[in-house]
Amino acid sequence: MLTKMLTSFTLALLLLAVILPLSTVSSQRTDGSSFSTFGSQGEWRLLQASIGISAMHMQLLRNNKVVMFDRTDFGPSNISLQNGLCRMDPDDTVLKSDCTAHSVLYDIDANTFRPLMVLTDTWCSSGAVRADGTLVQTGGFNDGDHVVRILAPCDDDSCDWVEIPGYLAQRRWYATNQILPDGRVIIIGGRREFNYEFYPRSSDISPSSTNSLNFLRETSDENENNLYPFVHLLPDGNLFVYANTRAISLDHNLNRVVTEFPSMPDGDPRNYPSSGSSVLLPIDDNNGPVETEVMICGGAPRGSFSMAMRGSFSRALATCGRIKVTDENPSWAMETMPMARVMGDMVILPTGDVIIINGAGSGTAGWEHGRNPVTRPVIYHPQAGPGTGFWVMGPSTRPRMYHSTAVLLADGRILVGGSNPHVLYNFTDVNYPTDLSLEAYSPPYLAPEYQPIRPTIINVEGILGYKQSFSVTFTVSRFLKQGIVSVRMVAPSFATHSFGMNQRMVVMRTIGVLDVGPNTHTVNVVGPSTAEIAPPGYYMLFVVHSGVPSTAMWVRVQ
Structure with a gap:
């Protein structure tokens, strides 16, 4: 009986994952040890x-x-x-x-x-x-x-x-x-x-x-x-x-x-x-x-x-x-x-x-x-x-x-x-x-259950310079109006001996999100404020929609 209840609860969580932000679902499983599904433990x-x-x-x-x-x-x-x-x-x-x-x-x-x-x-x-x-x-x-x-x-x-x-x-x-x-x-x-x-x-x-x-x-x-x-x-x-x-x-x-x-x-x-x-x-x-x-x-x-x-x-x-x-x-x-x-x-x-x-x-x-x-x-x-x-x-x-x-x-x-x-x-x-x-x-x-709300970057338009505006166009199968869209840049790290040298993330300033076509949206973004916040170079740029990230596009801050 207990096994059936846990199985039903797990299936319910998988269904909820399609319509709820990842952070909402994850907060219900604080230790990650109750379920063996990909979606809870990776x-x-x-x-x-x-x-x-x-x-x-x-x-x-x-x-x-x-x-x-x-x-x-x-x-x-x-x-x-x-x-x-x-x-x-x-x-x-x-x-x-x-x-x-x-x-x-x-x-x-x-x-x-x-x-x-x-x-x-x-x-x-x-x-x-x-x-x-x-x-x-x-x-x-x-x-x-x-x-x-x-x-x-x-x-x-x-x-x-x-x-x-x-x-x-x-x-x-x-x-x-x-x-x-x-x-x-x-x-x-x-x-x-x-x-x-x-x-x-x-x-x-x-x-x-x-x-x-x-x-x-x-x-x-x-x-x-x-x-x-x-x-x-x-x-x-x-x-x-x-x-x-x-x-x-x-x-x-x-x-x-x-x-x-x-x-x-x-x-x-x-x-x-x-x-x-x-x-x-x-x-x-x-x-x-x-x-x-x-x-x-x-x-x-x-x-x-x-x-x-x-x-x-x-x-x-x-x-x-x-x-x-x-x-x-x-x-x-x-x-x-x-x-x-x-x-x-x-x-x-x-x-x-x-x-x-x-x-x-x-x-x-x-x-x-x-x-x-x-x-x-x-x-x-x-x-x-x-x-x-x-x-x-x-x-x-x-x-x-x-x-x-x-x-x-x-x-x-x-x-x-x-x-x-x-x-x-x-x-x-x-x-x-x-x-x-x-x-x-x-x-x-x-996890596959998050695929409907996973964004896919189509293009980045504009020069990614300091305090300069640019835009990121992405598609997503199920856009959650109440969800949060953010754009983040991650500098790749040099990893050795338990330390990732030069690793940093900058959460970019966003101006707004526009609907530009079926399942297609554009988010307007402002480049990093200073070179101290984001030194010039190549970064992985991610769009994150309701806690679910896209695959990154490589961009150069210059």
């Missing part, structure tokens, strides 16, 4: 059993291809370079001559991939996409720590890595990159590097010049815990920088700390190797002064890395902190996730919700240092009240531990890859074998 799908490498680093490009790469110094990968090519590297600590690839370019639409040639060691490096859509990738280990690598998107098989040896002034290993309003890339920190520099550097700047950042020295402890600092560009042009337990606002032009924010109340570290994650919550450019809020989730208690080295694995942190940095007196508001998580990836969804995916329930980042995989993502709704914002989703069958990655795709899915907690590739007789696969997670808004 869906996992294996895309490739092996791409030949473990995707330690991942970046979506403007042509819907994803570049992925691992380190180069562990020996051969499981994919060969093409045309008999081999990498000759006298500095490699394992193979001086290596005919396998350590980077691939994945074509999302075709679900195919091809090897790329990367010469120098990219282990624990960083990246950002410039305004022209070119990936600038910096640093690494050994012979790669001072290298800049460039990858320009192409629609054939002609593009590959171009390397600039010795460009960086300092060793950038575990550094963080952020694109700036003027199009430059700032590169902050790295192991025992308490400074930052820029790409490209000014012609009047010495190649060996850097800017000292004593904050990074102050936040380094016995296990460092300030590597891969969380960096977000704020709408005032300054940078939010979080390292270990502390956060500042940095004026990178004048090289001065503008604000020292209060420490998160629990006093536990959040950066590598404690490896929580962070996002800049969506920036709403609709009304008045722009409010800006940063969220940080998960991590590991202080001392966890040292304990893991001794074979004892502490429970990860289950807390999240939110801070509205634009407040006159900002403070942290704490929330508790449904489960503890370290090495999770936080990804902004087109709806403005945040998915937390991958990771472990105990231990830290580092070789063999994690235990208890967390295979269930959670989706967090920032507008929900305290204690009600998390929804638990359906599990993957694959543990994604140390060196796993996740990025948002233009079709709204989350691409997930990587996981190699071993010094070498190891597929047998270990707790968590090296994983060379790719998966896609489809959040509940992609």
Whole structure:
């Protein structure tokens, strides 16, 4: 009897999903655990059993291809370079001559991939996409720590890595990159590097010049815990920088700390190797002064890395902190996730919700240092009240531990890859074998029952410039007059080590929605207010109708 009642209730929800906004339906299932339908828990799908490498680093490009790469110094990968090519590297600590690839370019639409040639060691490096859509990738280990690598998107098989040896002034290993309003890339920190520099550097700047950042020295402890600092560009042009337990606002032009924010109340570290994650919550450019809020989730208690080295694995942190940095007196508001998580990836969804995916329930980042995989993502709704914002989703069958990655795709899915907690590739007789696969997670808004209210973008008319008007025309089978239509831009992130560098969403200012034909509508929109809110470059533009997003169209803010 109970089974029949639950089945009837589930069917009723599926029918309601056609006529009600997604947020209304979802709010009735706060933990996501009662039903096994796609619409309540999302869906996992294996895309490739092996791409030949473990995707330690991942970046979506403007042509819907994803570049992925691992380190180069562990020996051969499981994919060969093409045309008999081999990498000759006298500095490699394992193979001086290596005919396998350590980077691939994945074509999302075709679900195919091809090897790329990367010469120098990219282990624990960083990246950002410039305004022209070119990936600038910096640093690494050994012979790669001072290298800049460039990858320009192409629609054939002609593009590959171009390397600039010795460009960086300092060793950038575990550094963080952020694109700036003027199009430059700032590169902050790295192991025992308490400074930052820029790409490209000014012609009047010495190649060996850097800017000292004593904050990074102050936040380094016995296990460092300030590597891969969380960096977000704020709408005032300054940078939010979080390292270990502390956060500042940095004026990178004048090289001065503008604000020292209060420490998160629990006093536990959040950066590598404690490896929580962070996002800049969506920036709403609709009304008045722009409010800006940063969220940080998960991590590991202080001392966890040292304990893991001794074979004892502490429970990860289950807390999240939110801070509205634009407040006159900002403070942290704490929330508790449904489960503890370290090495999770936080990804902004087109709806403005945040998915937390991958990771472990105990231990830290580092070789063999994690235990208890967390295979269930959670989706967090920032507008929900305290204690009600998390929804638990359906599990993957694959543990994604140390060196796993996740990025948002233009079709709204989350691409997930990587996981190699071993010094070498190891597929047998270990707790968590090296994983060379790719998966896609489809959040509940992609469920078939929402198809009638899912918008499809037809075109974007006008120049997408700062404060300039443009229009987006879309079709939808069932337009809900009481529903809300919004237009959002998402900058694709460079994902590695539980942090999506340069990830940001801007909710655009909308003027109105017009009916222009059968099932066809035009929404008039105003471009972002400033380059500080949305640096120039390529973005995924989504139309969201009653909580259901379209597939994105790539646009360029210029």
